[in-house]
Amino acid sequence: MTGRAAPTSPLGSALQRVEAREKVTGAARYAYEHPREDVLYGWIVGATIARGEIRAIDAGPALAASGVIAILTHESAPALRRVADHELMVLQSPAVAYRGQIVAAVVAETAEAAREGAALVRIAYAENDHDVLLRPDHPKLYKPDVVNPSFPTDTALGDFEAAFGDAPVQIDATYVTAATHNNPMEPHATMAVWEDGGVTLYDSTQGAPAARDTIAQVLGLERSQVRVISPHVGGGFGSKGSPRPHAVLAALCAKVAGRPVKLAVTRQQMFDITGYRTPTIQRLRLGADREGRLSAIAHDVVEQTSTVREFAEQTATATRVMYAAPNRRTSHRLAALDVPTPAWMRAPGECPGMFALESAIDELAVAAGVDPIELRVRNEPPSEPETGKPFSSRSLVRCLEEGAARFGWASRDPAPGVRREGRWLVGTGVAASIYPAYQRPSEAFARARSNGRFEVGVGAADIGTGARTVLTQIAADALGVDLDAVDLRIGDSALPPGPVAGGSAGTASWGSAVAGACRALSLALEEGAEGEVEASYDTGPDLEARGDYARYAFGAQFAEVRVDVDSGEVRLARMLGVFAAGRILNPLTARSQLIGGMTMGFSMALLEESRMDPGFGDFLNHDLAQYHVPVNADVRDIDATWLDEHDEHLNPMGSKGIGEIGIVGAAAAVANAVYHATGTRFRELPIRPDRVLATLGDPL
Amino acid sequence: MPVEQAQFADITLHVNGEQLRLTVDTRSSLLDVLREQLGLTGSKRGCDHGQCGACTVLLEDRRANSCLALAVAHDGARVTTIEGLARGDELHPMQAAFVEHDGLQCGYCTPGQICSAVGMLWELNEGWPSAVTPALDDAPFPSREEIAERMSGNICRCGAYPGIVAAIEEAAS
Numbered sequence: 001m002t003g004r005a006a007p008t009s010p011l012g013s014a015l016q017r018v019e020a021r022e023k024v025t026g027a028a029r030y031a032y033e034h035p036r037e038d039v040l041y042g043w044i045v046g047a048t049i050a051r052g053e054i055r056a057i058d059a060g061p062a063l064a065a066s067g068v069i070a071i072l073t074h075e076s077a078p079a080l081r082r083v084a085d086h087e088l089m090v091l092q093s094p095a096v097a098y099r100g101q102i103v104a105a106v107v108a109e110t111a112e113a114a115r116e117g118a119a120l121v122r123i124a125y126a127e128n129d130h131d132v133l134l135r136p137d138h139p140k141l142y143k144p145d146v147v148n149p150s151f152p153t154d155t156a157l158g159d160f161e162a163a164f165g166d167a168p169v170q171i172d173a174t175y176v177t178a179a180t181h182n183n184p185m186e187p188h189a190t191m192a193v194w195e196d197g198g199v200t201l202y203d204s205t206q207g208a209p210a211a212r213d214t215i216a217q218v219l220g221l222e223r224s225q226v227r228v229i230s231p232h233v234g235g236g237f238g239s240k241g242s243p244r245p246h247a248v249l250a251a252l253c254a255k256v257a258g259r260p261v262k263l264a265v266t267r268q269q270m271f272d273i274t275g276y277r278t279p280t281i282q283r284l285r286l287g288a289d290r291e292g293r294l295s296a297i298a299h300d301v302v303e304q305t306s307t308v309r310e311f312a313e314q315t316a317t318a319t320r321v322m323y324a325a326p327n328r329r330t331s332h333r334l335a336a337l338d339v340p341t342p343a344w345m346r347a348p349g350e351c352p353g354m355f356a357l358e359s360a361i362d363e364l365a366v367a368a369g370v371d372p373i374e375l376r377v378r379n380e381p382p383s384e385p386e387t388g389k390p391f392s393s394r395s396l397v398r399c400l401e402e403g404a405a406r407f408g409w410a411s412r413d414p415a416p417g418v419r420r421e422g423r424w425l426v427g428t429g430v431a432a433s434i435y436p437a438y439q440r441p442s443e444a445f446a447r448a449r450s451n452g453r454f455e456v457g458v459g460a461a462d463i464g465t466g467a468r469t470v471l472t473q474i475a476a477d478a479l480g481v482d483l484d485a486v487d488l489r490i491g492d493s494a495l496p497p498g499p500v501a502g503g504s505a506g507t508a509s510w511g512s513a514v515a516g517a518c519r520a521l522s523l524a525l526e527e528g529a530e531g532e533v534e535a536s537y538d539t540g541p542d543l544e545a546r547g548d549y550a551r552y553a554f555g556a557q558f559a560e561v562r563v564d565v566d567s568g569e570v571r572l573a574r575m576l577g578v579f580a581a582g583r584i585l586n587p588l589t590a591r592s593q594l595i596g597g598m599t600m601g602f603s604m605a606l607l608e609e610s611r612m613d614p615g616f617g618d619f620l621n622h623d624l625a626q627y628h629v630p631v632n633a634d635v636r637d638i639d640a641t642w643l644d645e646h647d648e649h650l651n652p653m654g655s656k657g658i659g660e661i662g663i664v665g666a667a668a669a670v671a672n673a674v675y676h677a678t679g680t681r682f683r684e685l686p687i688r689p690d691r692v693l694a695t696l697g698d699p700l
Numbered sequence: 701m702p703v704e705q706a707q708f709a710d711i712t713l714h715v716n717g718e719q720l721r722l723t724v725d726t727r728s729s730l731l732d733v734l735r736e737q738l739g740l741t742g743s744k745r746g747c748d749h750g751q752c753g754a755c756t757v758l759l760e761d762r763r764a765n766s767c768l769a770l771a772v773a774h775d776g777a778r779v780t781t782i783e784g785l786a787r788g789d790e791l792h793p794m795q796a797a798f799v800e801h802d803g804l805q806c807g808y809c810t811p812g813q814i815c816s817a818v819g820m821l822w823e824l825n826e827g828w829p830s831a832v833t834p835a836l837d838d839a840p841f842p843s844r845e846e847i848a849e850r851m852s853g854n855i856c857r858c859g860a861y862p863g864i865v866a867a868i869e870e871a872a873s
Contacts, residue, residue, distance in 0.1 A: 016799055023807030024795040024814060026742015026782035033741035066707065111736065112727040185746045185754055185808040185857050234744070234808025235857050267747040464806025464858045592802050592860055599859030624751040624855060631852035635861040 010473040010483055011653065014588035018469045018488070019232070019462070028232045031204040032189040032264050039191065040069060042253040042263030043114035044246060045104035045121050046272060047096040050130035050617025051338040054094040054103060058122035062106060065120055067113030070256050072105040077252055081220040086308045087273075087341055088218045090245045090252065096125065097308045098340045099618035100272025105249055107257045130338040130617040134304045136174070136281045141302060141333040147314040148348060155320055155386055158327030160285075163296035167287025171363045175356035176684040177667075178609035179279040179619070181271055182345045183629060184463075186234020188274050190247045191262035192254035198225030199251050202262075205230045206240045207500025209459035212493035214243050219251060231491040233463040237600070238344030239275045240463065241502045246273065271622035275343030276610060278303040278313050280352045284360035287327075292368035292375040294325035299357065301332045306341035310334070313342065314349035318434050318664070319357050321552065324381035338617060344502065346600060347660035350435055351667075355604070355685065358431035358668030363681065366414075372430050372672070373400045373409065384550035392549035392649035395580030396432055399556040402643060403430070403578035407558040417679025424562040426573070427677025431668035433555030433579065435661035438505035439651055441540040443496035444513035446475065446521040448533045453485055456518065459498040460490040460510040465659055466589030467506050473585060474511045474653060478518035496536065504553075504657025507585065508650065512539045515652045549649045553656040555579035557598065557669040563677045568693030570674055572602050574637035577666070580645040582656035590658055594640035597662020602638075603630045604663070605670035609686050711775040715740070716784025724771045731755045731766040734781060742782035742811045746855070753854030756812035756819070757781050763819030782811035785818065794818050797867035805858035813854045817868045820850045824872075842872040 022028040059071040077091035090102050104121050108114035131140070147153055164170065191202040198221060205211045208228040216226040233240060246265050254261040265274060280303045287296035299319040305311045316330035345351070365372035377397050383390050404410065412428055413419075419426040444458040456475040462468040468488055476483045489495055490510075498510045516537030524533050560573040577598050584590045607628040610619040621627045640662065647654055667685060675681045680695040707727070713720050715738065724733055729748075734740040734757070743766055746754030750768040757766045758780040766779075785792035794814050797803070804810040824840050832849045833840045840846055847868045848861070856864065 017802065017804070019807070020799040020802075020804065021791070023804055023810050024782075024791065024798050025786055026740070026811045028807055029741065030744075030808065032745075033735070035739060110725060110728075111732060112725050116727070183857055185752065185806065185855065186744070187746065232807060235806040237857070264745070267749070267751075464804075466805070588802050589805075592805055592858075592863060595862060596805060596859030599861070600857075623749060624747050625749065629855060629857060630859070630861075631855060632848040632861045632864065633852040635848070635859070638862060 010476045011585050012583065013473065013586065015469055015473055015483065015586055017466060017589065018472050030186050030232050030234050031191060031202050031230065032262055034191055034202045036191060036193065036260050039260045039262055040107050040109060040257050041111040041114040042250055042261045043106045043118040044102055044249065044265065044269055045106065045118045046100040046269060047103045048099065049096055049125045049127045050099040050132060052096050052125045052127040054096065054123055055126050056124040057104065061122065062117040062120040065113065065117045067109040068106060068117040069109065070107040071121060072252060072256055078255055080218050080248065083214065083218045085242065087245050088243060088248050090248045098272065098306055098338055100269065100340060102245055102249060102273060105253055107253045107261055132337050132339050132612055132617050133614050134279050134281065134302065134335060134337065136302050138335040140335040144310060144312040144332065144334050147312040147332050151314045151317050154331040156329040157386060160296050160298050160327045160329045163327035164285055164287040164298065167295055168290050169288045169364065169368050171284065171286040171360050171367060173284055173360055173363060173683055175282045175284065175359055177280045177352045177355060178685055179276055179612065180345060180604060180608045181276045181610050181627060182237040182239035183627065184235030184237055184239060187265050187267055187270055188240065188244055188246055189262065189264035190250035191260060192250040193260040194254055200227045200229065201247060201251065202229050203247055204233050204240055205243065206233065206236045206461050206463055206502060208461065208491055208493040209497040210500050211243045215247060215251065218248055228493040229491065230461060233461055236463040237346045238348065238502065241344050241500050244274045267624060268622045271610065271619045272340045275341065277345035277348065277352065278342040280315055282315065282356040284356050286360055286364050288364055288368060290368060292364060292370040292378055294323055294379050295327060297323065297325045297328040299330045304335050304337050304339060304342065306339050307336045309341045311342045315353040318350045318353045320386045321384055322357060322432065322434060323379040324385055346597065347435060347664050350664045354434065354664045355667040358665050359671055359683065362429065362672040362675065371414065373404055376400060376432060387550065389548060389550040392551045393645055393647040394552065394554060395643055395645050396554040398643055399554055399578045399580050403556040403558050403576055407576050409558065416676050419677065423565050425565060425677040426562050427673045428558065428560045429669045429672025429676055430556065430558050431665040431672060433557055433661050433665035435504055435553050435657065435664055437508065437551035437553055437650060437656035438503045439508040439512065439543060440499035440505050441543055442498035442509040442513035443536065443538045444510065444517040445496055445534055445536040446517040448521060448525060450532055453487055454479055454481060455487045455489065456514055457489040457495040458510045458514055459493060459495040460506060461501040462490060463501050465501065465506060465593060466586060467501065467510065469589055470507055470585050471510055471514050474514050475518050478515045479522055504659040504661065507655055508657060511653055512542065512651045513537050547649055551650065553579065553581035553661050555661050555665065557665045559669040559673040561670060561673040561677055563674060563692060565696055568689035568696065570606050570687055570692060572636065572670065575602060577640040577662060578642065579640065579661055580643045581658050581661060582645050582647045582650055583654040584642055585653060585655055591640055593658050594662040595638050597660060598638055598640060598666045599630055599635060601663040601666020602670050604685060605667035606686050709772045711772060714778040716780060726772045728771045729767050730769040730771045730774060733771040734766060740781050740783050744808050744812060746809065753816060754809050754812040756816040756854060758815055758819050761822055763816045782815055785814065794871045797871040801863040801867040801870065803860050803863035803867040805860050809854060809856045813856065813864055816851060816854045821872055842869065844869060
């Protein structure tokens with residue numbers, strides 16, 4: 001098997017989503033929608049203080065309400081096993097670590113009754129002062145052992161301080177990003193059914209096998225006693241990457257009630273108990289010669305976690321890879337505050353880190369008087385800068401050049417703040433993108449049925465990525481059969497274990513296992529096996545035998561913005577992304593995914609911000625009216641394309657992941673365009689109208 | 701506590717062409733009656749506050765957020781949900797266009813987008829203007845700008861908007 005396939009191969013074809021018909025007819029079932037007789041409804045009661053302890057709970061009025069069956073509190077909930085993720089230790093203690101933390105649950109005959117019951121639970125607290133605001137000199141800042149998932153917290157090469165001090169061109173700037181929430185359209189939900197000595201969870205998760213393992217651990221069950229079923233997932237963007245506390249709570253509710261219970265997190269509750277991207281404060285220092293060649297790079301990050309669980313976002317890791325410079329350092333410092341626990345959100349690390357780095361690179365280009373694309377070309381590293389490993393492929397320069405040609409960069413006047421069309425200031429910006437090409441161990445099976453069809457199973461998840469479609473293509477290709485002959489099964493922990501849909505590693509991980517199982521089955525059939533034949537494959541040994549390369553996808557993003565001088569509003573006029581991500585297996589779904597990432601990236605620059613209120617001690621704007629995500633009218637002209645990139649060092653398909661790279665660099669491209677339009681450098685996101693207006697002064 | 705009967709009311713709904721006599725909790729939204737009582741789970745709950753559009757259905761041909769509609773207040777109403785758009789195996793043209801243009805990813809907002817798009821075209825045909833309609837005395841035309849403006853009550857977090865607009869443009873033609 002090589003990275004290339006015959007022209008007739010289904011790999012690379014723009015196949016429509018195989019489950020599209022189910023989704024456009026409403027037949028696709030999400031977690032809360034699996035029919036079950038005798039089901040009860042759970043409702044979460046969240047803490048109304050940010051730090052303290054529960055003194056007393058009066059469940060009487062709630063229990064007296066019509067239809068209410070049970071109230072679970074820390075006094076009555078079944079005991080759980082201690083697990084690494086303390087967020088999952090639901091109702092095990094009277095302590096309150098953040099506002100909105102689960103302190104009780106109501107189980108009732110209907111959702112309406114459960115909701116009313118939840119409003120009637122009376123809780124008395126002993127309240128303590130809370131500490132919820134991140135700042136660069138916070139006394140609680142500490143150095144975590146590693147950053148997510150296992151990167152070194154700090155790195156250093158050469159002598160940064162000396163080289164920076166000697167550099168004729170210096171940039172020393174601090175960038176601030178807001179807390180942002182994943183906000184998938186489907187709120188987190190779980191239906192728990194205890195039967196046959198175990199529990200089945202119909203859950204909205206990015207990885208059924210991994211969720212099964214964690215849930216079994218916390219409930220003190222064997223893995224064989226837990227099954228997680230998740231055929232369709234209404235988005236996750238990282239927030240469904242591991243079980244969240246409501247999933248454990250649903251299991252507890254069903255256990256106590258002795259009947260199936262389904263429980264959905266409300267949109268408001270999602271802001272507290274399902275994770276978010278930490279706010280960051282990032283100091284970037286770049287030292288360069290007068291031609292813009294870097295001699296020194298430092299990226300020092302301050303961010304937050306909760307007191308319940310440490311999540312250390314790997315914000316500076318992309319800076320370890322992007323540009324050549326002999327003297328360099330990166331660091332991460334964390335403060336554990338009385339806030340909800342941050343977690344993965346699309347491209348954790350790369351996304352906020354590359355906003356800062358790519359803004360600083362733009363500032364350096366301005367300071368050195370060098371075109372920002374040329375500046376990046378001059379700082380291309382011959383190998384991974386901090387490890388010396390060869391890149392398996394690195395097409396950043398080609399992406400920049402292709403994008404420049406398509407976007408019309410050559411005619412750009414670099415002077416900022418000089419293009420005015422009526423009320424609008426107009427500008428353009430560019431930034432680079434990067435995302436690692438991960439692959440994780442996965443297993444899969446392939447089965448030839450007596451009816452001539454092929455059943456292929458892997459514990460994968462399709463959270464809207466197109467995984468179900470692309471895996472069907474990979475299976476059909478490896479089997480040498482029509483797409484229609486393949487029945488792909490995913491979204492069930494009873495299937496062979498595969499990693500979560502995360503780290504843009506799904507296709508590489510699950511796909512390699514599917515390709516392996518299907519090729520083994522093909523071989524068995526060629527050798528004359530008859531009847532129901534099954535083959536399986538485990539990619540673990542292949543991964544251990546892989547060469548030691550630095551594997552990354554790269555990209556270039558271009559944005560044109562218009563800034564209203566009267567209101568300060570920034571409008572995205574157009575945006576183009578050019579990516580190099582190995583072989584693109586399905587241009588239709590790939591384009592959608594890349595555009596989706598870019599859309600979330602520009603909204604990080606202009607719209608998204610979870611506001612922490614110091615008095616209230618929680619995120620204030622916790623709904624979709626006040627937390628702004630892009631609507632249709634915000635997206636005028638966003639397009640994504642890619643280079644034909646052949647990389648022999650990846651996987652049988654020759655693919656790199658594409659789920660996250662679209663968001664990386666997008667915010668910097670927009671912010672750099674706002675600088676070009678206005679002449680003001682915005683180092684704090686989002687670039688809100690009030691912030692813009694404050695810099696524009698009197699109308700021109 | 702046993703369920704009290706006083707908080708229930710009998711209503712009639714005409715759902716996807718079928719007349720249904722129902723006893724509903726007076727607190728129930730139309731969305732909950734559709735999903736929990738009738739098993740029509742195509743209409744989605746994304747926010748329960750009329751902020752995301754995932755629950756959009758056609759109420760007397762007009763698009764409505766079913767999470768904001770109290771079921772008891774719609775006795776006798778004619779409701780079309782995503783399950784009522786196709787004719788047997790034949791997809792409604794709007795559904796087919798969404799598939800063709802990949803106007804969906806995770807699919808959770810999709811039924812609401814499609815119902816909203818069908819209702820939106822009805823509004824266009826009736827001559828209702830929007831904030832971006834160039835002139836009030838001309839019949840509005842389903843341009844990309846009009847479609848994007850009129851579909852901005854339906855959030856797609858996956859960012860499938862370009863495909864959604866292309867799909868509606870094709871279905872409108």
